Amino acid sequence: MTSFILAAIKAMPADDYVGFTFFVGCMAMMAASAFFFFSINMVEGKWKTSLLISGLITFIAAVHYYYMRDYWAELGESPTFFRYVDWTLTVPLMCVEFYLILKAAGAKTGLLWKLIWASVVMLVTGYLGEAVYTTGNGPAVWGLFSGIAYFYIVYLIMFGEAKALADKSSASVQRAHSILCKFVLIGWGIYPLGYMIGTDGWYDFVDGIGLNMDVVYNIGDAINKIGFGLVIYSLAVSKD
Ligand SMILES: *C/C=C(C)/C=C/C=C(C)/C=C/C1=C(C)CCCC1(C)C
Numbered sequence: 104m105t106s107f108i109l110a111a112i113k114a115m116p117a118d119d120y121v122g123f124t125f126f127v128g129c130m131a132m133m134a135a136s137a138f139f140f141f142s143i144n145m146v147e148g149k150w151k152t153s154l155l156i157s158g159l160i161t162f163i164a165a166v167h168y169y170y171m172r173d174y175w176a177e178l179g180e181s182p183t184f185f186r187y188v189d190w191t192l193t194v195p196l197m198c199v200e201f202y203l204i205l206k207a208a209g210a211k212t213g214l215l216w217k218l219i220w221a222s223v224v225m226l227v228t229g230y231l232g233e234a235v236y237t238t239g240n241g242p243a244v245w246g247l248f249s250g251i252a253y254f255y256i257v258y259l260i261m262f263g264e265a266k267a268l269a270d271k272s273s274a275s276v277q278r279a280h281s282i283l284c285k286f287v288l289i290g291w292g293i294y295p296l297g298y299m300i301g302t303d304g305w306y307d308f309v310d311g312i313g314l315n316m317d318v319v320y321n322i323g324d325a326i327n328k329i330g331f332g333l334v335i336y337s338l339a340v341s342k343d
Pocket of ligand 1: 190193194197225226228229230249250253292294295298324327328
């Protein structure tokens with residue numbers, strides 16, 4: 104028993120607030136997965152796939168958080184590799200979620216593939232800046248490439264194809280589309296901030312806000328994976 108407690112203390116010192124967010128993140132992702140999976144049978148047919156995917160996203164994240172929490176506790180370093188593996192699996196799934204919402208407005212799979220490709224470019228270039236070319240201008244240059252791919256996604260959703268489709272759709276689809284815009288612009292916009300905190304570059308002034316990169320990423324994940332899933336759930340159970 105004592106050794107169990109000691110192991111827990113070692114894994115989670117009380118002043119390790121970064122570790123704490125990994126720990127809470129893991130629990131929250133697990134709880135959210137259970138919630139989304141159990142909700143599948145309570146919503147109309149066309150929403151079932153969306154809830155299934157929400158549950159898969161939080162479940163994949165829960166497993167990665169379990170490892171990231173350990174990694175951080177053992178090494179005190181950012182678990183960059185697990186982080187990007189997680190995103191590489193969950194971000195394309197989020198693109199599928201966006202597509203499913205826009206499908207009601209007549210979206211074609213071409214839009215889905217554009218979103219997926221852009222998100223892969225965004226993540227691969229982000230990884231290069233965060234883990235491979237970490238000195239000199241490396242992070243800023245690769246971060247810029249990543250940012251361009253990100254803004255292409257923002258463009259597709261807010262002004263491009265998705266917007267054109269939403270404009271000629273029902274009020275409920277338009278409402279869903281406007282929620283989507285907020286998540287892509289504000290929710291996803293949290294991550295570049297974490298990147299600027301965690302890597303060296305001309306933007307080092309943002310370090311002054313005193314947050315840790317992983318804490319920012321963990322907050323972003325909670326908002327975008329759990330928060331977005333809950334929005335889908337509420338759209339699915341709303342009557343209009
Ligand atoms: C569940 C995980 C999600 C929704 C992750 C999203 C990640 C991003 C939108 C990351 C974006 C980045 C940039 C726009 C520039 C700097 C590098 C990244 C990869 C942090």
